[in-house]
Amino acid sequence: EDQEEAVLRELRLFLRNVTERLTLDRRFKAFTKPVDIEEVPDYLMVIKKPMDLSTLLTNIDEHKYVTVGEFMSDTDLIWQNALEYNPDSDPMDRHIRHRACALKDTVRAIIKDELDEDFERVCEEIKESR
Numbered sequence: 332e333d334q335e336e337a338v339l340r341e342l343r344l345f346l347r348n349v350t351e352r353l354t355l356d357r358r359f360k361a362f363t364k365p366v367d368i369e370e371v372p373d374y375l376m377v378i379k380k381p382m383d384l385s386t387l388l389t390n391i392d393e394h395k396y397v398t399v400g401e402f403m404s405d406t407d408l409i410w411q412n413a414l415e416y417n418p419d420s421d422p423m424d425r426h427i428r429h430r431a432c433a434l435k436d437t438v439r440a441i442i443k444d445e446l447d448e449d450f451e452r453v454c455e456e457i458k459e460s461r
């Protein structure tokens with residue numbers, strides 16, 4: 332009912348704020364847009380579920396996420412894909428992997444610090460009821 336829509340609206344505001352802060356962080360520039368398939372023709376042969384920060388924002392606005400957990404699954408794809416596609420010892424691969432790990436740690440720190448457990452539980456209840 333309307334209380335539920337108010338909770339989901341607050342969730343979207345929180346997720347947009349987190350995504351915006353990640354997008355503004357210069358370390359995460361490579362994660363802000365989809366990997367360019369013209370530039371990397373084999374990318375979709377290796378990575379089955381591409382994800383990036385701009386797509387997160389689109390998903391939020393399309394009401395894809397009813398819980399923070401669902402949002403986290405997509406943010407995990409961003410850094411997991413980077414580790415998988417860039418596994419080599421050359422400096423470029425090491426650099427993107429370091430940034431991927433920074434993204435993982437930063438998202439977890441924000442959620443731990445700023446998400447109220449009771450709020451996430453209410454979102455989970457709404458999800459189960461649908």
Ligand SMILES: COC(=O)[C@H](Cc1ccco1)c1ccncc1
Nearest residue numbers: 361362366370371413416417427
């Ligand atoms: C998330 O970004 C990536 O996985 C691409 C893959 C890539 C390889 C060549 C062009 O792009 C990347 C971008 C910047 N620096 C390293 C790798």
